[in-house]
Amino acid sequence: MAGPQPQHAPDNSDTLEHAIAGVAAAMADPSRVRMLSALMDGRAWTATELCAVTDVAPSTASAHLNRLINSGLIVCVAQGRHRYYRLTGSDVAALIENMMGVSWQRIAAPESSTPASLRTARTCYDHLAGEVAVQIYAVMAQQGWITPEGSAVTLYGEQQFAALRIDLSQPGRRKGCCGCLDWSERRFHLGGYAGAALLTAFDAQGWLTRQPGYREVAFTAAGIRQLRQVFDITLR
Structure with a gap:
């Protein structure tokens, strides 16, 4: 049988x-x-x-x-x-951002038609993107705020976020930290809960201003000073 x-x-x-x-x-x-x-x-x-x-x-x-x-x-x-x-959700936003990056590589024209201000700083759904965001991510990786692959915030990073009055203790079901490929810079900026918390804190503390209905953000005089002091980034 x-x-x-x-x-x-x-x-x-x-x-x-x-x-x-x-x-x-x-x-x-x-x-x-x-x-x-x-x-x-x-x-x-x-x-x-x-x-x-x-x-x-x-x-x-x-x-x-x-x-x-x-x-x-x-x-x-x-x-x-x-x-x-x-x-x-943020997963759909990440998909769209990646699609932008892939599509941008297919455009034959060497010159970008994207406004310089939008390339400098913009929102990627609920976190910061653009040249400034890419520089911030690079500094965080170099100084050890995040792991080399960008998948988690280190203990040192948690301390640095806390010094900026950013609480990372309640990510919920969302990924705590990740690298999000920036379509205009072709490098990573900070995504996940940590990226969203960073943008929220910058906004709440008056480091930047957002124009409703547009992705572009502008750093204030206070924000420019803090970028230089915290991340050694000089904004033109």
Whole structure:
């Protein structure tokens, strides 16, 4: 009598392939890419605002938003009688940032059309990106605030963050620290909970200002002084 047949794990490769194709298809439209890029500032936007960004008819914008929701890239949040749209989370923001980096390498023109101020400092969803952020990450890695691969904050780093009045003790389910590839600089800036906490602290302490609706941030006089004192970064 034959013994029990070995059980094989179900093959989910087809499901995964279709899921990847679905996400890629949802992003394969310039208008939807503009919506996702706008949402990279970390805010929740109304359909009317996103309609203006894409310069399409409201009905078309609604169809695009539904496509992005169904793909899991964005979520709709109801606030009273208003509906707002935002990225599903930091993992989606990281995907978009990486897509920007990969796509940028495919552009033949050697000169960047990105404004210099945006390359200097901007938001990447809920953390800081751009030239300044890349320099901060490099200093942290060199001085031992983070591990060499950027996957964790060291004990020394925790002390340095605490000196800046930044609490890293409540990351929740989010990755505590990671390197996020900066699309314009092609190097890493600080992501994860530590990156978000750093941007929040810079904002709260008046080191920078943010213009609603835009990813660009500007460092204040106090912020420029602190960048020099804490990270030895001289901002032009």
